[in-house]
Amino acid sequence: MSRKYLNFDLDTKALQEWYPDGDWHNAYMDIRRYLEEHGFEHRQGSGYISRKNLNLLQATVIVQRMAREYLWLQPCLKELDVTNVGKTVSLNEAVSDAHDERMQEIMTSQKRRLK
Structure with a gap:
């Protein structure tokens, strides 16, 4: 067993036709709320971990129950x-290091130009 990453791609034109509760953009919040209540966290866009x-069966059951609740899905x-x-x-530290190195190069270059 491992953690699961779910990634959705929804048809926005179909959402405009099928979504029953006002603004179809709320469909994404419905999915987010459901998945967060069932053990997932939102990562980005339509991705949940x-x-x-x-x-796989446990993940499938969660998704099937969501589909039964949201017939528009x-x-x-x-x-x-x-x-x-x-x-x-996490590669955040690697990005920070690269950023800091590049900023130092830029500052050094600007100091040389000012001399």
Whole structure:
């Protein structure tokens, strides 16, 4: 078992036709709310990662229950992928280091020009 990453692609034209509760943009918040209540956290766009390890059946059951609650989901769904998440390593520090190095190069270059 591993954490699962769910990624949705919804057909916005179909949402405009099928979404029943006013502004179709709220469909994304409905999905977010549902998945957060069922053990996922929002990562970016239409991507959600499980907070704990799940097997494929458990992830499938969560999605199927959501589809039963939101009948507009199936006709509006272009794609829904599930990915097994291995070890996750943050690269934020690597980006910060590269940024700091480049800023130092720029500052050094500007100091040379001013001399």
